[in-house]
Amino acid sequence: MKILILGSTGLLGQALASSLSLKNFQVTGVARKNADINIDITEDESLLNVLKNDDYDVIINTVAIVNLKTCNDDPGLAYKVNSRPASIIANYAKNNGAYFIQISTDHYYSGDKDLLHKETDNIKLLNEYARTKYCGEVYALTSPKALVIRTNIVGFKNSESPTFVEWIVNNLENNTSMNLFNDYYTSSISVKQFSNILYDIILKRPAGILNISSGECFSKEAFIRALADKLDFSLGNSKSYSILKSGLTDRAESLGLDVSKAESIAGYKFPGLDEVIQEICNEYKNK
Numbered sequence: 001m002k003i004l005i006l007g008s009t010g011l012l013g014q015a016l017a018s019s020l021s022l023k024n025f026q027v028t029g030v031a032r033k034n035a036d037i038n039i040d041i042t043e044d045e046s047l048l049n050v051l052k053n054d055d056y057d058v059i060i061n062t063v064a065i066v067n068l069k070t071c072n073d074d075p076g077l078a079y080k081v082n083s084r085p086a087s088i089i090a091n092y093a094k095n096n097g098a099y100f101i102q103i104s105t106d107h108y109y110s111g112d113k114d115l116l117h118k119e120t121d122n123i124k125l126l127n128e129y130a131r132t133k134y135c136g137e138v139y140a141l142t143s144p145k146a147l148v149i150r151t152n153i154v155g156f157k158n159s160e161s162p163t164f165v166e167w168i169v170n171n172l173e174n175n176t177s178m179n180l181f182n183d184y185y186t187s188s189i190s191v192k193q194f195s196n197i198l199y200d201i202i203l204k205r206p207a208g209i210l211n212i213s214s215g216e217c218f219s220k221e222a223f224i225r226a227l228a229d230k231l232d233f234s235l236g237n238s239k240s241y242s243i244l245k246s247g248l249t250d251r252a253e254s255l256g257l258d259v260s261k262a263e264s265i266a267g268y269k270f271p272g273l274d275e276v277i278q279e280i281c282n283e284y285k286n287k
């Protein structure tokens with residue numbers, strides 16, 4: 001099976017490319033640099049040329065500007081990267097029978113603590129990241145075969161800018177104190193666990209919106225404490241902290257996802273916090 005991964009050098013793209021290559025997929029990766037094909041996907045002609053380059057069975061779009069401030073500072077750029085390419089890909093996929101997977105976000109829920117949100121629950125669009133990601137979902141679903149995946153991913157990637165997990169580990173190694181958000185909830189899953197689940201989901205070809213994440217929702221504080229504990233680091237002067245009292249009002253913070261629909265398609269339970277932490281520790285120790 002031939003698969004095209006847009007954003008193959010990112011946190012999720014790297015994990016998907018290595019995991020799916022080990023299965024029976026022939027993977028082609030795309031980014032602006034250091035990928036199999038280097039293009040800017042905001043340029044329509046370049047994007048279309050890549051799509052037509054081979055007879056891809058599956059196209060996965062992981063490309064996004066994930067930095068909230070960058071999106072808020074330049075909504076036009078956020079739209080060009082997070083939204084518009086999904087419409088070009090959906091149109092191509094619809095006409096060529098490809099299975100299109102648009103990676104979306106969980107950044108849609110606020111004010112209901114650790115509630116697990118279903119795919120059909122009401123959403124709130126609090127910032128340009130959420131607005132442009134949601135627009136990308138709508139565009140993707142213009143192809144009847146498209147799957148939009150809402151998720152929250154964590155892990156390691158080889159790049160200059162640290163991921164959330166790399167930031168935590170750096171702080172633990174250097175004994176640097178952190179603000180531990182006790183009211184910022186996510187259902188984070190490691191990118192490796194996500195990639196293995198996605199492989200099983202791809203074989204079933206569901207369409208529509210699907211949550212794929214940890215089966216549990218936990219605070220950032222609980223995540224960091226569990227990781228520090230498992231890696232045997234002290235949290236030193238790190239303190240419990242409220243995101244709701246910090247003035248960061250344009251952030252969604254109740255990001256729990258209900259994965260029961262995806263679990264019933266996959267046929268098994270998704271990892272809880274302990275299994276996610278164990279996976280991150282294994283990857284840390286193998287680095």
Ligand SMILES: NC(=O)c1ccc[n+]([C@@H]2O[C@H](COP(=O)([O-])OP(=O)(O)OC[C@H]3O[C@@H](n4cnc5c(N)ncnc54)[C@H](OP(=O)(O)O)[C@@H]3O)[C@@H](O)[C@H]2O)c1
Pocket residue numbers: 006007008009010011012013030031032033039040041042061062063064065066081103104105106133151152153154157
């Ligand atoms: N990270 C999270 O916490 C998180 C949480 C929930 C959902 N998500 C979603 O998961 C997906 C993957 O996120 P991620 O953290 O893996 O992102 P990432 O690490 O920032 O990777 C983004 C990828 O897209 C490429 N890219 C960016 N702009 C491009 C452009 N104009 N043309 C071509 N390629 C471009 C990047 O490579 P170049 O820069 O070299 O082009 C990179 O390969 C996104 O859709 C995001 O919204 C992420």
